[in-house]
Structures are given as C-alpha cells and as structure tokens.
Amino acid sequence: MIRRLLKDFQGDVVAIPGRFLALLFFIALIIIPVITTDSYLLRTLAFANIFAIFAVSWDLLSGYTGQVNFGHALFFGVAAYTSALLNLKLGLSPWVTIPIGALASVVAGVIVCLPALRLRGPYLSLVTLAFPLILLGIIFAFTDFTGGELGVSGITRIYPTFPVNRFYISFAVMLVSVMIMWKLTDAKSALVRTGIIFHAIREDEIAARASGINTIRYKMLAFAVGGFFAGVAGAFHAHFMGIASPANLDLFLSFQAIIWTVFGGITSIYGPVVGVFIMYPLMEFLRVLPEVRMLIFAAIVVVILLFMPEGIAVFIRDKLERQCPRCKLSNVWWRKTCRACSAELR
Amino acid sequence: MLEGILVNGLVRSGIYALLAIGFSLIFGVARMINLAFTSFYMLGAYGLFLFANRLGLHPLLAMLISLVLTTLIGLATYKIFIDRVREHHVTVMLITMAVAIIYQEVILLIFKGHYYTPLTFLTGYLTILGVKVLYQHILVLGVVVVVLLGVWALLSKTRLGIAIRAVAQDSEIANLMGINVSRILLITMTIASALAAIAGVAVAPTLVLEPYMWTHPLVMIMAIVVLGGLGSVKGSLIGAFIIGFVETAVVFLLPSGAFLKGAIALIVMVVILLVRPEGLFGVVFEEERL
Numbered sequence: 001m002i003r004r005l006l007k008d009f010q011g012d013v014v015a016i017p018g019r020f021l022a023l024l025f026f027i028a029l030i031i032i033p034v035i036t037t038d039s040y041l042l043r044t045l046a047f048a049n050i051f052a053i054f055a056v057s058w059d060l061l062s063g064y065t066g067q068v069n070f071g072h073a074l075f076f077g078v079a080a081y082t083s084a085l086l087n088l089k090l091g092l093s094p095w096v097t098i099p100i101g102a103l104a105s106v107v108a109g110v111i112v113c114l115p116a117l118r119l120r121g122p123y124l125s126l127v128t129l130a131f132p133l134i135l136l137g138i139i140f141a142f143t144d145f146t147g148g149e150l151g152v153s154g155i156t157r158i159y160p161t162f163p164v165n166r167f168y169i170s171f172a173v174m175l176v177s178v179m180i181m182w183k184l185t186d187a188k189s190a191l192v193r194t195g196i197i198f199h200a201i202r203e204d205e206i207a208a209r210a211s212g213i214n215t216i217r218y219k220m221l222a223f224a225v226g227g228f229f230a231g232v233a234g235a236f237h238a239h240f241m242g243i244a245s246p247a248n249l250d251l252f253l254s255f256q257a258i259i260w261t262v263f264g265g266i267t268s269i270y271g272p273v274v275g276v277f278i279m280y281p282l283m284e285f286l287r288v289l290p291e292v293r294m295l296i297f298a299a300i301v302v303v304i305l306l307f308m309p310e311g312i313a314v315f316i317r318d319k320l321e322r323q324c325p326r327c328k329l330s331n332v333w334w335r336k337t338c339r340a341c342s343a344e345l346r
Numbered sequence: 347m348l349e350g351i352l353v354n355g356l357v358r359s360g361i362y363a364l365l366a367i368g369f370s371l372i373f374g375v376a377r378m379i380n381l382a383f384t385s386f387y388m389l390g391a392y393g394l395f396l397f398a399n400r401l402g403l404h405p406l407l408a409m410l411i412s413l414v415l416t417t418l419i420g421l422a423t424y425k426i427f428i429d430r431v432r433e434h435h436v437t438v439m440l441i442t443m444a445v446a447i448i449y450q451e452v453i454l455l456i457f458k459g460h461y462y463t464p465l466t467f468l469t470g471y472l473t474i475l476g477v478k479v480l481y482q483h484i485l486v487l488g489v490v491v492v493v494l495l496g497v498w499a500l501l502s503k504t505r506l507g508i509a510i511r512a513v514a515q516d517s518e519i520a521n522l523m524g525i526n527v528s529r530i531l532l533i534t535m536t537i538a539s540a541l542a543a544i545a546g547v548a549v550a551p552t553l554v555l556e557p558y559m560w561t562h563p564l565v566m567i568m569a570i571v572v573l574g575g576l577g578s579v580k581g582s583l584i585g586a587f588i589i590g591f592v593e594t595a596v597v598f599l600l601p602s603g604a605f606l607k608g609a610i611a612l613i614v615m616v617v618i619l620l621v622r623p624e625g626l627f628g629v630v631f632e633e634e635r636l
Contacts, residue, residue: 068436115616118623122379122435126572127619130612133565137609141602251561255443262440295451301444302427305437 016330017320033164042163048280049170053177054233055272058257061226063267064185066202070129072257075105077249079231084152084244094156094239101235102228109227113220132249151245158239177229182269263304265311274313349475351598357483359590360490361549365563366570366582368541374577375514375534378432382442384560385449386539390416390546391555392453395464405467409547420539454557466551482552489548569615575628
C-alpha cells in the first residue's frame with residue numbers, strides 16, 4: 001500500500017513539473033516560520049494566504065462558471081462586518097463568528113444570484129458591481145451602528161502577538177479551502193460532477209441546459225460556494241486586522257481579486273494563488289515608495305494583460321510541460337517521447 | 347423644494363446624459379465596456395484648471411485646448427491599450443480600469459491631493475422659480491442640447507453615422523460591405539472621449555476637482571446605460587434623466603441622502619433589470635440571449 005502511494009506520488013506529482021513546483025512552494029511555506037520569525041514577513045504571508053482564498057473563490061465563480069462578478073468584495077465585506085458586529089455586540093468568540101460570517105456571505109451570494117440568473121455577460125458584471133456600492137451607501141448612512149467611514153474596530157484579534165501561530169492558522173485554512181475548491185472545479189473528478197458542469201455552463205449554457213443540467217441550480221451553487229469562501233477570507237481578515245472597514249467592500253478590492261486571478265492565470269485555481277503570492281508581497285514591499293505604488297501596480301497589470309493574457313502561471317506551465325498528443329498526459333519539457341505511451345512529443 | 351429638485355435634477359441629468367451617450371456609443375459600436383471613460387471627463391476638467399488657473403489663459407481658450415488635448419489622449423489610449431485586446435471583453439474592462447488608475451495616479455502626482463475649482467468666463471446667477479441657477483449651469487444645459495442634437499445629426503444624417511450604425515448592428519457584415527471597421531471603431535472612441543471631455547470642461551467650474559472624481563460618475567453612468575439598455579442611445583438619454591432626478595430627489599428629501607443617493611440609484615437599476623433584463627430599450631442579440 002505504501003509502495004503504491006509512493007508510486008502514485010512519483011507518477012502524478014514528481015513527474016509533472018507544475019505539480020512538483022506547487023509541492024515545493026507549499027513545503028517552503030511550511031518551513032518559512034522555522035527559518036525566520038520576522039513578524040512583518042509572516043504578517044504579509046498570512047494576509048497573502050487570506051487573499052489567496054479570496055482570489056480562488058473569484059476564479060471558481062467567474063473563471064470556471066463564467067459568471068464574471070465585478071463585485072466580489074461584497075462577500076468579503078458582508079462576512080467581515082457580520083463577524084465583527086457579532087463579536088463586538090454579542091461578545092462571541094472569533095471561532096463562532098467566522099463561520100457565521102461565511103454563512104452570511106452565502107446568503108449574500110444567493111441574493112446577488114437572483115438577478116444574476118436572468119442576466120449574462122456585461123449586464124451581469126455591471127449588476128454585481130452595483131451590490132457592494134449599495135451596501136457601502138447604507139453603511140455610510142447608518143453610522144451609529146456600522147461605524148461609517150471608520151468601520152467597526154476593537155474586535156477580538158486572533159493571536160495578535162504570535163505571528164507564527166497566525167501564519168499557520170491562515171495557511172491551514174488556505175490549504176483546506178483551496179483543496180476543496182480545486183476538487184469542486186476539477187473536470188476530471190470521479191467524485192463530484194460540479195467541475196465539468198461549471199465548465200459546460202461557461203462554454204455554452206444553452207447546450208448545458210439541453211443536456212438535462214439544471215443550470216440554475218448549479219449557478220446558484222457556484223454563487224453560494226464562491227460567496228462562502230470569499231466570506232471565510234473576509235471574516236479571517238477582519239479578525240486578523242481587528243477591524244472591519246468600508247475598504248473591505250471597496251470597488252478596488254473587487255478589482256484586485258480579478259487582477260490577481262488574471263495575473264496568475266484565470267480558470268486554473270493555482271493561478272490566483274500564484275498571482276496573490278507574487279502581487280501581494282510585491283505591493284507590500286512597494287510601500288517604501290508610496291507615491292508611485294499604485295502607478296507601478298497599474299503598469300504591471302497593463303503589461304501582463306497586453307503581453308501574457310493567459311496569466312503568468314499558465315505561461316510558465318506551458319513552458320515547463322508538454323501534453324502527449326496521444327494519451328493527454330503531461331510530460332517534462334525535456335522529454336522527446338511520452339513517459340507512458342512513448343508517442344513522439346512535438 | 348420641488349423647484350429645487352426640478353432645476354438641479356435637470357442639470358445633473360444633462361451631465362449624465364452627455365457621459366452616458368458616449369459610453370453607450372462605445373458599447374453599442376465596439377461591444378466593449380470602457381472603464382477609463384470617465385477619466386477623460388476628469389482629464390478635461392483638470393486640463394481646464396491647468397490652462398485657465400495655472401497658465402492664466404482666457405477660460406474659453408483653455409476650454410478649447412483642454413478639449414482637444416483630452417480627445418487626443420483618448421485616441422492614444424485606444425490605439426495603445428485597447429485596440430489589441432478588443433476581442434476579449436473582460437480583458438478590456440481590466441485594462442481600462444488599470445489605465446484609469448494610471449491617469450488618477452498621474453493627476454495625483456502632478457496636482458497632489460488638493461481640492462481645486464477652475465475659473466470660468468461666466469459668473470453670477472439667475473433666479474428661476476425662487477431657485478438660484480448659476481449661469482454656468484445654464485451653459486451646461488445649452489451645451490448638452492447642442493451636443494445631443496449634434497450626435498443625433500451625425501448618427502442619422504451623415505455617411506459616417508450610417509457606417510457607425512452599420513458596425514453597431516453587425517460588424518462582420520459591415521466589413522464585407524467595405525466599411526473599414528477598425529477605423530470606425532477609432533472614430534467612435536474619439537467621438538466618445540470628446541463627449542466626455544466636453545462634459546468635463548463644461549461642468550468643471552461648478553465642481554471641486556479631486557483625483558478620485560471619475561469614480562462616482564462612472565458608477566452612475568454604468569447604472570444609466572444598463573438601465574436604458576446597453577448600446578441604445580435613446581435608452582441612455584432616458585436613463586440619464588431617471589437616474590439624475592432620482593439622485594437629486596434623494597439628496598433633497600431623505601436625511602443623510604448624500605450618502606444614499608448612489609445606493610438608491612443603483613437599487614432603481616437592479617429593480618428595472620429584474621423586470622426587464624435587457625434594459626428599457628435594449629436590443630437582445632441572438633448570441634447574448636439567455
């Protein structure tokens with residue numbers, strides 16, 4: 001049994017450079033706190049973990065299911081505010097408020113979904129864009145309950161003085177969430193059918209419906225799952241920062257999710273993770289140049305979109321891997337023939 | 347109260363109409379959502395401030411220079427950034443957003459975060475129905491009427507207008523009929539950025555300029571254009587009046603209405619879309635139907 005596992009490991013992980021790199025990346029993340037306990041670095045990486053969940057949940061909803069959501073910050077903000085208010089007004093522990101916050105985001109996802117089911121393409125994008133702005137208007141109008149411009153502050157923070165613990169918690173949550181979303185969107189999965197159905201809805205919704213798929217149910221599922229994980233990210237963010245602020249609902253946060261995902265590689269799950277782990281620390285370190293920080297950010301986005309439209313992770317993967325034309329197995333770029341069926345690779 | 351809503355709503359709707367028609371023209375002809383659109387409105391306003399206040403030119407001359415320069419910037423933006431990705435609509439939205447942020451940051455670097463109000467050649471006000479109306483507001487309304495008539499005449503009476511409408515209907519067939527589609531797109535983008543710049547220079551003297559002034563009108567004109575039906579010029583005109591009056595009425599009638607005006611305008615948009623998913627005057631294209 002162990003031998004079989006080892007063999008699977010060798011065939012499915014070590015032999016494919018993309019997966020091998022992913023494994024190395026996760027091992028590196030695990031051992032970083034052993035090497036250094038610099039709290040600034042660990043804090044940056046912990047937030048990168050949180051935002052990786054957020055970006056991947058956008059990829060599940062928009063990249064896979066094709067419901068291009070321009071207001072993904074709604075789910076982030078709803079969960080952040082729900083968990084912050086529950087914590088502050090009722091004194092519940094973060095471990096209770098975070099799941100409740102994520103469930104509130106599921107509700108938000110279903111509410112957004114109702115108009116979204118009737119719309120598609122640019123109409124859908126623009127309507128989803130409206131929702132966080134509506135909520136922001138309400139938050140600014142009822143300042144005594146929501147704190148208005150200042151947000152809800154003074155909530156319980158998770159391990160504020162133990163950066164290593166915080167890092168490991170965020171890392172574990174990120175790993176579990178991303179694994180679940182990866183499985184849900186895996187088109188070849190034998191366990192769940194959602195992956196292939198999401199692909200079908202994106203490619204041709206009418207054809208999917210004609211094949212007997214209840215597309216409405218699956219679109220709602222995509223909104224609920226995307227909302228849930230974005231909510232997990234939002235609630236953790238609030239309890240890490242100790243504040244839920246209007247910035248959690250901002251248009252800019254919605255766009256950042258899209259930019260991270262497109263930068264890394266849309267419709268790929270690992271793309272957004274790569275995107276966040278490159279862009280977020282880069283933007284943090286650019287805080288030394290506050291005046292041109294946003295300018296550099298926007299310039300990077302433009303360059304990536306013009307010259308690497310499929311994203312940096314996919315770009316690198318295509319350089320490292322070659323698909324066998326006969327059996328569709330991935331191979332290392334230096335092989336001349338396929339490792340399974342020895343067909344010639346071109 | 348009612349007079350106030352009427353007069354202010356009219357001015358606000360006029361500005362929204364100018365912006366929304368440009369935005370809707372771009373979407374109708376090129377099928378792309380240009381989020382950098384209102385940054386030309388901002389650039390026009392800042393251009394007026396630069397030439398009139400900083401360099402001391404006559405405001406009318408400054409308006410003209412700013413208008414021409416902003417239109418050229420719009421043209422260059424299309425040529426450099428949008429043209430080569432115009433097939434993918436999500437990419438267009440992202441890249442125009444990034445371009446808008448670039449303009450915002452450049453403005454922030456040059457003018458810093460201060461609040462400015464540009465000079466104008468028209469000062470003073472008139473009292474209509476007991477409401478103070480600035481001469482500048484009357485000028486804005488006049489400009490709106492002239493420009494709308496101009497756009498209408500261009501689209502319906504000239505060969506160029508016919509070509510633009512043909513591309514909007516079906517760009518492939520238009521191409522087969524010998525219309526140079528990419529040139530028509532270029533011309534449309536130029537007209538649209540000129541419309542945004544006109545709105546910017548006309549309304550700037552009544553505003554406070556700041557580097558984030560492009561975001562609120564952007565959200566509002568997107569609501570207007572979706573409400574009226576993406577790509578329908580008539581729809582965006584009527585949508586502009588609905589949203590403009592709703593916003594003004596909310597500001598006048600509700601407590602803390604200044605915060606809620608955007609939210610309520612967007613709720614109106616969502617409700618209308620729930621009833622009519624293609625907008626008030628939207629055309630449903632076969633490949634876009636659900």
